[in-house]
Amino acid sequence: MATNYATVTWDQLHRDARQLASTLMARGPFRGIVAITRGGMIPAAIIARELDCRLIDTISVVTYDEEKMGEPSVVKNADAAGDGEGFLIIDDLVDSGVTAQLVRKMLPKAVFACLYAKPAGRPITDIFVVEVPQDTWVLFPWDTAPLFIPPLASKSVEKA
Ligand SMILES: O=P(O)(O)OC[C@H]1O[C@H](OP(=O)(O)OP(=O)(O)O)[C@H](O)[C@@H]1O
Ligand SMILES: Nc1nc2[nH]cnc2c(=O)[nH]1
Numbered sequence: 001m002a003t004n005y006a007t008v009t010w011d012q013l014h015r016d017a018r019q020l021a022s023t024l025m026a027r028g029p030f031r032g033i034v035a036i037t038r039g040g041m042i043p044a045a046i047i048a049r050e051l052d053c054r055l056i057d058t059i060s061v062v063t064y065d066e067e068k069m070g071e072p073s074v075v076k077n078a079d080a081a082g083d084g085e086g087f088l089i090i091d092d093l094v095d096s097g098v099t100a101q102l103v104r105k106m107l108p109k110a111v112f113a114c115l116y117a118k119p120a121g122r123p124i125t126d127i128f129v130v131e132v133p134q135d136t137w138v139l140f141p142w143d144t145a146p147l148f149i150p151p152l153a154s155k156s157v158e159k160a
């Protein structure tokens with residue numbers, strides 16, 4: 001269970017994705033990109049722009065199902081990628097590594113890259129940008145919204 005939160009803004013995500021793209025230049029060129037839905041789609045779009053890659057497929061893995069607790073299932077294959085040769089797989093993060101492990105098994109020849117990696121998932125990714133502690137939950141910009149916070153002074157007035 002996460003005890004801390006790390007909020008990632010759109011700006012930070014864009015910078016991190018560009019940094020990942022810059023590292024990936026040395027591993028390419030790539031025939032195409034496979035984005036792991038849904039979290040991998042926005043990072044994949046940014047990286048595709050930087051690497052001038054126009055062939056994009058998706059793979060969809062559902063790792064939590066109320067009936068089959070914990071059993072990951074693939075709900076869409078990346079048919080365009082074959083065995084992954086010449087392809088780049090992109091996800092937003094690896095946590096336990098369960099999603100990445102399953103996708104790597106299906107596309108064994110592809111390069112796997114993500115923005116953020118927790119220690120348990122770190123060995124499964126070829127490349128990542130920032131390591132995040134295992135007990136930290138990453139809050140992505142698409143999961144959050146700015147919120148009004150009352151000024152400190154107004155809180156002390158309320159107490160008085
Ligand atoms: O390493 P793991 O423990 O497998 O966790 C990492 C995966 O979990 C999240 O996706 P999620 O399954 O929540 O779906 P989403 O991308 O559609 O939000 C995240 O986007 C990764 O794909
Ligand atoms: N948003 C989000 N999804 C996850 N899925 C697995 N770990 C995480 C995390 O830290 N943040």
Ligand SMILES: [Mg+2]
Nearest residue numbers: 037038039040
């Ligand atoms: Mg995901």
